Amino acid sequence: MAEILAENLGVSSTFFQENCPEETSYLRMNRYPPCPFSSEVFGLVPHTDSSFLTVVSQDQIGGLQLWKNGRWINVKPNPDALVINIGDLFQALSNDVYKSIKHRVLAPQQVERLSLAFFYCPTYETVIKSCIKPSMYREFTFREFLMQIQRDVKATGDKVGVSRFLL
């Protein structure tokens, strides 16, 4: 899927094969326990993913929301479908042709919710640069990106993200 999305971006056809070996991607298992204060807390605070793509499998409880056209949209659970999110790295690689989607998870009120998120990521040394010119972002390695996030979270409490690398 990453290869298909990158087809018209000038990205080398072997880019993902070369930079995303199996061991650099990971699966996160999320458990959201029922919360009596669910209107006051999040299951997962609004964020974008630091991956190329994220594949999410969610159960039937619901609560995942996307920020679209200035409002939060519910992602209706569908047992026959996976949710694929564009992550920060695809946004930079595509020079904003694809946008990293902001999303959040509401805390469930009565029953626990489970989800699985697979983060498709490159090696730390992978250089992220757009082939579309003029490039909006300066080139950076995945390692630099993750370290910048750590610094920003420490300093501001927030991730900031790819906008940090805008030229």
Ligand SMILES: O=C(O)CCC(=O)C(=O)O
């Ligand atoms: O639980 C979900 O539906 C989404 C999980 C998520 O956004 C994440 O793990 O980054």
Ligand SMILES: [Fe+2]
């Ligand atoms: Fe996420």
